[in-house]
Amino acid sequence: xxxxxxxxxxxxxxxxxxxxxxxxxxxxxxxxxxxxxxxxxxxxxxxxxxxxxxxxxxxxxxxxxxxxxxxxxxxxxxxxxxxxxxxxxxxxxxxxxxxxxxxxxxxxxxxxxxxxxxxxxxxxxxxxxxxxxxxxxxxxxxxxxxxxxxxxxxxxxxxxxxxxxxxxxxxxxxxxxxxxxxxxxxxxxxxxxxxxxx
Numbered sequence: 001x002x003x004x005x006x007x008x009x010x011x012x013x014x015x016x017x018x019x020x021x022x023x024x025x026x027x028x029x030x031x032x033x034x035x036x037x038x039x040x041x042x043x044x045x046x047x048x049x050x051x052x053x054x055x056x057x058x059x060x061x062x063x064x065x066x067x068x069x070x071x072x073x074x075x076x077x078x079x080x081x082x083x084x085x086x087x088x089x090x091x092x093x094x095x096x097x098x099x100x101x102x103x104x105x106x107x108x109x110x111x112x113x114x115x116x117x118x119x120x121x122x123x124x125x126x127x128x129x130x131x132x133x134x135x136x137x138x139x140x141x142x143x144x145x146x147x148x149x150x151x152x153x154x155x156x157x158x159x160x161x162x163x164x165x166x167x168x169x170x171x172x173x174x175x176x177x178x179x180x181x182x183x184x185x186x187x188x189x190x191x192x193x194x195x196x197x198x
Contacts, residue, residue, distance in 0.1 A: 066122035072131035073121035085112035
């Protein structure tokens, strides 16, 4: 569907962040009900926390690099739609329910119709440049210290508003999802707007 009000949302996420996953599910619900196209992009809490004395994620072993690198490989070789399919599969159990934590990467690749060999990208630095570039683009759009997700909404006029979040603790129903979308667009469009917290 093409309308004069159709928006594009660039959605940057760390694939292992549970709160980002809720926000992503909200965004998909919005896109099913409003003229919105989502372009899935990857960022990384591992990149974000590099050089810190204490890793806020408690990832001393560096596990979080693995799914982020796989996402960078998918985005590079198969595009944003494939990345979205993989991201969804990573958080979905075989019966269609939602996981509390990400599932097996190889199984998620299969469910998304992607080559199983992409799992190996998680154990190399081959796609780190693409991962870092994608992460840096997200960070360049927002102000201050933020995490994941970062959204950039582009209006057909070319106007673009980027922001951290919204961070959602539980999935809203359809009516609340649309109210949140409308409110998010409203506050993000105000020059100088930075943050809302509860």
